[in-house]
Amino acid sequence: MGINNPELSIGDLLLITQNNYISGLMNGDLVTVESFFFKEKRAGLTFLNVTVKELFTQKSYSQLLIADILYNNQTNLSQIQQKELFVDFYLRMKKRNLKQDDKEFKAMMMKDPYLNALRSVFGYALTCHKAQGGEWETVFLDIPRSVPVVEKPYVYQWVYTAMTRAKKELYIVDDFWVM
Structure with missing residues (x-):
């Protein structure tokens, strides 16, 4: 399984x-x-x-x-x-x-x-769109390194949505940094 x-x-x-x-x-x-x-x-x-x-x-x-x-x-x-x-x-x-x-x-x-x-x-990996409304104990999030230089506000809304799906633990994959 x-x-x-x-x-x-x-x-x-x-x-x-x-x-x-x-x-x-x-x-x-x-x-x-x-x-x-x-x-x-x-x-x-x-x-x-x-x-x-x-x-x-x-x-x-x-x-x-x-x-x-x-x-x-x-x-x-x-x-x-x-x-x-x-x-x-x-x-x-x-x-x-x-x-x-x-x-x-x-x-x-x-x-x-x-x-x-x-x-x-x-269903082991979901897009942010599909994950909306759901919550999980632990979330692994893969955010492209180019996100900090994107000037479109909706991108940050998606990142916020993705990060708030975790109830207890959030792991950001690929050594991404959040300011």
Whole structure:
């Protein structure tokens, strides 16, 4: 378990990267992995069946997760992957004699486990933007050395936000100095 293991493990921390219709998990939510197993390949993507627990509410959700996003340093599918996933859905609906303008087709889109699979990345390192509103006992902060010479006020607001995420200990990485 943890940041040093490139494969998904029970207990791993994940960051949800897109709002999810099925579970209600939102972009920016943090979850821990309770269980997972290989589900299948479909539309050129690998899907895992996972159970995750949302950190804030402690609610557990079981559904599919797109492993390709988790392992490929991307936060969502490419346009081509998105298209292939929709084409797969379209062909499955065509077998059921549903057309794209049917109400049932649209309702199935909202419930389809593949179209609505969780999209997430490992959540061990967060951008300041994603960390807003959160607090942790210990925070490791990497601030570029060029920050002291930046004349844009919003940069200092981000640094302040990042520094105030720590409850007890703040470590500034790469020997940065703060005046």
